[in-house]
Amino acid sequence: MTGVGKLHWHGLDNDTVLELLGSSWEGLTSRQCRERLDRYGLNVLETGDGLPVLRILLDQFKDFMVMMLLAATAVAALLGEVADAVTIVVIVVLNAVLGFVQEYRAERSLHALKRMTAPVARALRDGAECVVPAEELVPGDIIQLGPGDRVPADARILHARALEVDQSLLTGESLPVAKHAGVLPGRELASPDWTNMVFMGTVVTQGRARGVVVATGMETEMGAIAETIEEAGTGDTPLQRRLDHLGRYLGLACLLVCGLVVAAGITRGESWFHMFLAGVSLAVAAIPEGLPAVVTVALALGVQRMAARSAIVRRLPAVETLGCATLICSDKTGTLTKNEMTLREVTLASGARYEVSGSGYSPEGQFSLVEGAPAAPDLALILTAGAICNNARLLQENVRQRGRIQRKWKVSGDPTEGALLVAAAKLGLDGETLSRCNPRVDELPFSAERRCMSVVVQRGAVRRAYIKGAPDTVMGMCSLARAGDSEHRLDAGWQRRITGQADTMAGQALRVLALAYRDLPATGETEIEKDAVFLGIVGLLDPPRPEAVLAVSRCRQAGIRPVMITGDHPATAAAVARETGLMTPGTGVLTGAQLDALDDPALARHLEHTSVYARVSPQHKLRLIRAFRAQGHVVAMTGDGVNDAPAVKEADIGIAMGLSGTDVTKEASDMILADDNFRTIVAAVEEGRAIYDNIRKFIRYLLSCNVGEVLVMLAAVLLGWPLPLIPMQILWVNLVTDGLPAMALGVDPADPDNMRRPPRRSEEGVFSRGLGIKIAVRGIMIAAATALTFGWCLGQTGDVARARTVAFVTLVFCQLFHVFECRSETRNVFSMGLTSNPWLVVAVTCSVAMTLVAATHPALQPHFQTRSLTLEEWMAALAVSGLMLVTAAVRHLLAQVVAGIARSGVERHDL
Ligand code: ATP
Numbered sequence: 077m078t079g080v081g082k083l084h085w086h087g088l089d090n091d092t093v094l095e096l097l098g099s100s101w102e103g104l105t106s107r108q109c110r111e112r113l114d115r116y117g118l119n120v121l122e123t124g125d126g127l128p129v130l131r132i133l134l135d136q137f138k139d140f141m142v143m144m145l146l147a148a149t150a151v152a153a154l155l156g157e158v159a160d161a162v163t164i165v166v167i168v169v170l171n172a173v174l175g176f177v178q179e180y181r182a183e184r185s186l187h188a189l190k191r192m193t194a195p196v197a198r199a200l201r202d203g204a205e206c207v208v209p210a211e212e213l214v215p216g217d218i219i220q221l222g223p224g225d226r227v228p229a230d231a232r233i234l235h236a237r238a239l240e241v242d243q244s245l246l247t248g249e250s251l252p253v254a255k256h257a258g259v260l261p262g263r264e265l266a267s268p269d270w271t272n273m274v275f276m277g278t279v280v281t282q283g284r285a286r287g288v289v290v291a292t293g294m295e296t297e298m299g300a301i302a303e304t305i306e307e308a309g310t311g312d313t314p315l316q317r318r319l320d321h322l323g324r325y326l327g328l329a330c331l332l333v334c335g336l337v338v339a340a341g342i343t344r345g346e347s348w349f350h351m352f353l354a355g356v357s358l359a360v361a362a363i364p365e366g367l368p369a370v371v372t373v374a375l376a377l378g379v380q381r382m383a384a385r386s387a388i389v390r391r392l393p394a395v396e397t398l399g400c401a402t403l404i405c406s407d408k409t410g411t412l413t414k415n416e417m418t419l420r421e422v423t424l425a426s427g428a429r430y431e432v433s434g435s436g437y438s439p440e441g442q443f444s445l446v447e448g449a450p451a452a453p454d455l456a457l458i459l460t461a462g463a464i465c466n467n468a469r470l471l472q473e474n475v476r477q478r479g480r481i482q483r484k485w486k487v488s489g490d491p492t493e494g495a496l497l498v499a500a501a502k503l504g505l506d507g508e509t510l511s512r513c514n515p516r517v518d519e520l521p522f523s524a525e526r527r528c529m530s531v532v533v534q535r536g537a538v539r540r541a542y543i544k545g546a547p548d549t550v551m552g553m554c555s556l557a558r559a560g561d562s563e564h565r566l567d568a569g570w571q572r573r574i575t576g577q578a579d580t581m582a583g584q585a586l587r588v589l590a591l592a593y594r595d596l597p598a599t600g601e602t603e604i605e606k607d608a609v610f611l612g613i614v615g616l617l618d619p620p621r622p623e624a625v626l627a628v629s630r631c632r633q634a635g636i637r638p639v640m641i642t643g644d645h646p647a648t649a650a651a652v653a654r655e656t657g658l659m660t661p662g663t664g665v666l667t668g669a670q671l672d673a674l675d676d677p678a679l680a681r682h683l684e685h686t687s688v689y690a691r692v693s694p695q696h697k698l699r700l701i702r703a704f705r706a707q708g709h710v711v712a713m714t715g716d717g718v719n720d721a722p723a724v725k726e727a728d729i730g731i732a733m734g735l736s737g738t739d740v741t742k743e744a745s746d747m748i749l750a751d752d753n754f755r756t757i758v759a760a761v762e763e764g765r766a767i768y769d770n771i772r773k774f775i776r777y778l779l780s781c782n783v784g785e786v787l788v789m790l791a792a793v794l795l796g797w798p799l800p801l802i803p804m805q806i807l808w809v810n811l812v813t814d815g816l817p818a819m820a821l822g823v824d825p826a827d828p829d830n831m832r833r834p835p836r837r838s839e840e841g842v843f844s845r846g847l848g849i850k851i852a853v854r855g856i857m858i859a860a861a862t863a864l865t866f867g868w869c870l871g872q873t874g875d876v877a878r879a880r881t882v883a884f885v886t887l888v889f890c891q892l893f894h895v896f897e898c899r900s901e902t903r904n905v906f907s908m909g910l911t912s913n914p915w916l917v918v919a920v921t922c923s924v925a926m927t928l929v930a931a932t933h934p935a936l937q938p939h940f941q942t943r944s945l946t947l948e949e950w951m952a953a954l955a956v957s958g959l960m961l962v963t964a965a966v967r968h969l970l971a972q973v974v975a976g977i978a979r980s981g982v983e984r985h986d987l
Contacts, residue, residue: 085232085290086260086270093232099216099288101234103200112214119213119229119292121299132179136172148356151349163939164357167807174815178373195739197228205488217289223282223521224718224738227274230296231287233257237519238283245277246297252281279740281718282521284467315396315771316371318842326779327363333786334359340793357803358789362782362810370778371771374822378767386734386750387760394729394746398712398764400838401636401729403704405697405713408642408649409587410736410752412656413618417495420586421615423447423577424454425570426559432499437470437485439501451560456503458611461591462496463507464514465531465542470497470507490522492587495616496544514540520604524643524717525693528553530604532596539596541604546645546691547578547613550590554610566610578613582647585655586615624656627755635834636761638754639687641697641713646690653688660687668692671699679703694719701726710838712757714749715741728838731757758831766826768836769901774821775842776851777898781814781891783855788862788887798876800866800883804940805930813888813927816919817895824899824913845901854897857963858890861956869949881931881942882949888927889957892920897964904968 085093094100104112137143146168153161195210200218210228213219219231227241233255240252255271274280274287276296293299338355342348372392379389389395409415416437422430428448434441443455468489475484487494497507514533522529528545543550556563557570564570578588594608631638638658642649646665653659665688674682683703689696694717701723704711713727716737721744724730732745733752742748749756785806792800801809837844843851866883870876895916910917931942945953 086272088232089259090232090234090257093234093288093290097216097288097290099218101218102203103218104214104216105202109201109212109214109217112216113212116214116292116295118211120211121294129180132183133172133176135179136175137168142168142360148353163804164807167804171815174819178370178819181373181376183376195226195228198222213289213292215289215292219287219289221274221280221285221287223280223284223523224740225280226739226743227276227278227280229276229289229293230291230298231274231289233272233274233285233287236283236285237516238521239285240281240283241274242279242281243275245279246275246301255283255285257285279718282523284519284521314393315768315842319371319775322842323363330359330362330782330786333790334362337789337793337799341799344793344796346799353803354789354799354806357806358786360807360810362786370774370818370822373819374767374771374774377823378763378770382760382763383750385759385763386753386756387763388734388748388750389746389760390742390748391746395764395767397710397728397746397838398761399768400710400835401712401761401764402835403637403639403709403711404631404754404757404761405639405641405700405704405711405727406754406757407714407716407733408640408644408652409618410716410733411714411749411754411757412624412640412658413620413652415491415618415736415752417491417587417616417618419495419499419614420617421581422455422458422499422612423581423615424451424458424559424612425557425564425574425610426451426454426612427573428454429577430455432502434498434502437487437494437498439470439485439498441499441502443503454558454560454611456505457558457593458591458614459496459500459503459505460510461542461593461611462493462544462589462614463500463505463510464533465529465544465591466493466496466507466511468493468497470494470501491618492589492616496589496614499614518604524719525695527643527691528605532604537598539598541594541596541608543592543594543605543608544589547574547588547590550592550608551575551610553605554592554608556608557610563609570610574610574613578645579647581613581615582645583651584615585620585648585651586617587648588645589614589616618652620652620655621753621755623753623755627758628657630758630831631761634758634761634765634831637687639689641689641692641700643692644690646688649688649690658687663687665690668696671696676703680707683707694723697723698726710835712761714757715745717741762826762831765830765836766824769827769830770822770824772847772901773824773898774818776847776854777821777891777895778814778818780851780854780858780894781810783851784858784862784890785810785887787855787859788866788883791859791863792866797867797870800862800880801887802880802941805880805884805942808927808930808940809884809888809891813923814891816922817892817916820913820916820919821895821898823915827900827903829902847901850901854894854960857960858887858894861890861959862887865953865956868952875943877941878943878945878949881945882953884940884942885927885931885945885950886953886957888923889953890960892923893957893960895920897961904965 088096098108137146146165149161149164196207197210197213198205198220199208199213201208205220213229218234219228221227221239233239234257236255236257239255241255242252243249253271255274258272260270260272274285276298334355337358338351341351341354375392375395378395379392382389382395406412418435419432421432422443426448428451429446430443431446432441432443468487471486471488472483473486474481487497500507500510514535516531517534517539518532520530522545526545527549528543530541530543532539532541543553551566551571551574554566557566578590581588590613591611592608593611594604596602596604628638640649640653640658646667650659650665663685666682666686668691671679671689671692680703689700697713697715697720701711701713705728710728712729712731713723714731714733715721715724716733718738718740721740724732724741725744729747730745732742732748734748734750735752737748747760785801788800792798862883865886866879869882870879873879899913930936930940932944937943
């Protein structure tokens with residue numbers, strides 16, 4: 077990639093910079109961008125990932141036991157056993173192909189997810205602001221930056237307001253650095269000190285800026301240190317690590333048993349070479365080291381399903397943790413409510429109260445006076461203040477409705493501010509005209525901690541500040557109140573009255589904002605947010621999401637406590653919490669100020685009966701998470717603002733808002749909600765539980781099959797029988813016929829009861845809740861069934877190859893019946909139906925067909941040493957293996973009867 081070359085951009089003025097970059101204040105055209113993209117390449121840091129496809133393919137053969145098997149096969153070929161060698165190689169290759177296909181798909185879907193969460197940038201293209209993938213930025217692009225944005229490329233600042241940037245990734249310096257748009261003299265400055273430039277990867281902590289991209293990709297300052305950048309890891313999940321660990325022990329046990337089988341065989345006079353091959357085959361087949369890989373596949377497939385439901389997982393371990401979540405801490409705005417604000421009420425400082433009609437963002441509606449004396453000038457002033465102290469834009473876009481194109485109003489930016497623009501427009505005040513006539517000279521940006529924002533505008537010789545924010549905050553900045561033509565001292569009486577009005581509005585689930593202004597002296601530094609004139613309060617309606625009610629109740633059914641943590645007024649928060657069912661009788665609201673007054677033990681006592689935390693700051697969120705976790709809760713927590721990142725990181729499952737969240741919060745999160753919706757969190761928990769269930773299903777399936785195989789071989793050796801299966805058969809069963817059904821279990825649909833049981837304990841082991849016993853019992857039964865048909869046929873015919881064929885098909889049938897039982901740990905095998913997982917039916921059919929071919933096709937019979945069986949032998953194999961299913965059903969029935977008796981016993985006792 078070539079760059080525009082390193083120039084001392086910081087020493088040049090804006091117009092020279094733009095000229096040198098072939099750009100302008102309106103940005104580049106789409107055509108210029110395409111050309112530059114070809115010339116400079118993508119704006120990405122090269123990480124030298126290598127060729128994943130080749131890596132995945134080679135990984136399939138990397139396993140130690142597979143290598144042993146291939147070595148043994150080579151020896152077999154040298155000794156003249158070419159047919160055996162070819163068969164084994166074919167089986168190993170088939171297995172590798174299966175494994176490759178699975179892992180490649182998993183890798184692809186994880187890659188696709190990565191792309192979904194790839195950063196975006198706001199750029200000016202063809203004169204309009206649009207959101208583009210950050211990797212498509214080119215030198216000369218004009219970009220916009222706001223709080224919480226990660227800077228997408230190196231850029232020279234053209235225009236900045238109160239801009240502060242955290243450059244710690246570049247310099248290690250943790251304090252944010254103030255940036256501006258001026259020219260810097262002095263070539264000797266080091267790049268981090270270029271305060272009129274921003275660098276890729278650094279974070280905007282506050283303020284806004286417009287800049288022109290001067291370098292992209294490896295040409296950036298970050299490109300120079302690219303290797304040190306840490307990617308959001310998709311590392312192993314706890315279960316994968318646990319399985320890896322377990323696999324080692326099981327592998328050792330298998331090796332011991334295989335050694336025993338080999339030793340016993342050799343002692344009994346079998347050829348050492350054949351026994352060695354049998355031992356290695358058994359070890360390859362029985363050692364479950366493939367499990368972590370299968371888990372990856374199941375996780376990846378599940379993660380794809382979650383993405384389809386708008387939950388985008390950034391870190392795989394979160395999928396498992398989701399299933400253990402006991403508490404969901406959710407924001408209010410946008411998550412439980414629609415984040416579609418409409419201004420409903422205005423109460424002026426004079427006491428005049430107006431109701432506002434209209435719906436959505438359409439600027440049509442009426443103001444009707446419902447209390448007090450008419451005060452049109454004050455009404456116009458408060459709405460002017462709301463429209464000027466505003467960073468949103470009201471736009472019209474074309475939407476197709478019932479086949480017709482219609483113009484629809486939409487807000488770009490914060491919906492709260494959008495609603496203020498709409499209300500002003502209803503009174504005939506156009507936001508854009510107001511902003512043009514009142515050019516902004518300064519801004520104190522909104523932050524969740526400050527709960528207010530101010531702008532200073534210049535109108536002729538007059539400088540005026542407009543302030544808006546939470547009523548208590550704004551009142552604290554005012555010394556006067558405006559009523560008609562006069563200004564009154566905002567004394568305790570006025571304050572009490574306004575607080576009462578704000579509380580009444582908030583009690584109706586309205587979001588309340590107060591507005592004020594201050595005329596500033598023409599010269600000299602003056603504190604902006606002080607001695608201002610209070611104008612009044614406005615109430616905005618943000619209706620609760622109807623689906624949130626159901627999601628909250630599903631949460632409760634699933635043993636998960638929903639909690640609301642919001643920066644909004646306690647009364648607004650409580651009203652929304654009641655409407656969504658989140659606040660139940662006996663639970664209350666705790667405010668940030670009350671939280672501050674509690675020490676840790678007192679807070680711990682409050683947690684149990686508080687479901688709404690209001691007027692909290694991001695620091696409070698962090699404290700709450702720690703307190704909940706100290707009580708043993710597994711906490712899922714949402715966040716959007718730049719300062720939410722630490723809390724999101726601290727939570728067991730950090731959730732960022734996809735629509736309203738900042739880059740920094742998204743990067744700190746484990747999961748992103750593409751639609752910001754509370755329901756999506758609950759859906760993700762449901763999928764998380766289903767994925768874990770599916771992993772348990774195939775652990776159960778694969779391990780009981782392996783136990784069955786090892787035991788039948790061991791039993792034969794101990795009984796002094798010939799080996800019931802030859803290496804080729806063992807390998808075929810294990811590496812080929814088992815694989816497909818196991819994969820199909822990975823996509824089994826969620827159990828309908830999945831959200832009616834309590835969360836799983838996070839420290840729960842792989843074999844918990846009786847899984848170990850189930851695996852052992854079923855393994856013994858598979859071994860017994862195989863040994864039984866083998867012994868029976870051997871006794872009847874004395875033909876070892878025939879008896880092995882019967883044992884081979886019995887083993888496969890047992891396993892294929894067993895796979896249906898593995899679909900649920902609670903439900904009867906016959907009650908689940910076959911249509912709910914058609915993949916399983918396809919997989920089992922394929923496995924049956926492949927086994928029939930191996931057992932009956934004249935071309936394959938010599939390779940597998942199989943014989944054509946009689947009808948009686950087929951029936952025997954089928955009947956014995958069919959017993960698996962019958963015993964499973966009977967055992968389930970008995971368990972139900974016993975549970976029923978126990979229940980009625982308890983009820984009688986209670987009576
Ligand atoms: P959450 O999303 O956590 O439920 P929230 O969106 O209600 O919370 P914040 O965005 O932190 O909370 O806002 C807190 C308070 O700040 C609001 O109650 C409101 O009074 C005030 N506020 C919100 N948005 C703005 C804004 N754009 N300008 C000025 N003040 C604002």
